[in-house]
């Protein structure tokens with residue numbers, strides 16, 4: 001089966017958005033609302049076990065704040081807090097402080113040159129994806145991706161496979177014609193659940209996750225002058241970075 005399409009997760013995979021993007025935006029929304037909820041770097045790492053911002057806030061209150069008396073309209077309050085958080089996150093992206101991870105732009109450009117199809121499968125809100133792509137790839141960045149599966153478009157977020165299945169259906173592709181790119185255990189469970197071979201690039205929050213079932217686990221995709229480190233998986237030729245030729249080999253493996 002030929003490799004036809006690359007499907008990317010966003011948070012932690014395209015860019016390291018969690019610690020200095022999402023976490024900061026949540027905290028801004030909380031203090032703006034007069035709440036004493038503040039998520040430090042370490043706590044946020046634990047809260048990442050639950051994907052989705054609204055789901056994460058519910059999880060925080062349920063597991064970390066037994067002292068908090070939920071008002072009757074708690075669900076609406078979380079929805080409002082989440083809208084404020086999205087506003088803060090997109091504003092942060094427009095400040096252009098969070099770059100794409102090593103090798104991401106290079107690989108996307110090469111994929112486009114070689115006629116591969118590109119898509120996104122993420123739990124984050126669509127506006128966040130648009131803001132990140134515009135700030136890193138330019139105003140037409142979103143148009144590089146044929147389908148952007150994001151947020152509440154499927155009811156069950158990662159680790160459920162639904163968002164990857166949604167993208168495959170929209171593109172009329174079988175999983176065997178694609179590779180997925182993920183950074184986390186929840187992401188890998190989701191992509192594998194949809195039958196996708198998966199490339200993992202770890203980050204500070206996910207380096208100790210369980211990645212069995214991945215084709216390869218790397219520190220990042222690398223650049224020609226900055227080869228990636230293979231953490232688990234086959235050696236890639238010499239000093240090369242992850243390019244389309246390497247991906248085709250991993251896909252046929």
Ligand code: XBP
Nearest residue numbers: 011022051052053122123124125187
């Ligand atoms: C990303 C997430 C998202 C963001 C927050 O997971 O878990 O929930 O942290 O996004 P993945 P929203 O990279 O596996 O898709 O606040 O917009 O929900």
Ligand code: MG
Nearest residue numbers: 009011012183
């Ligand atoms: Mg991720």
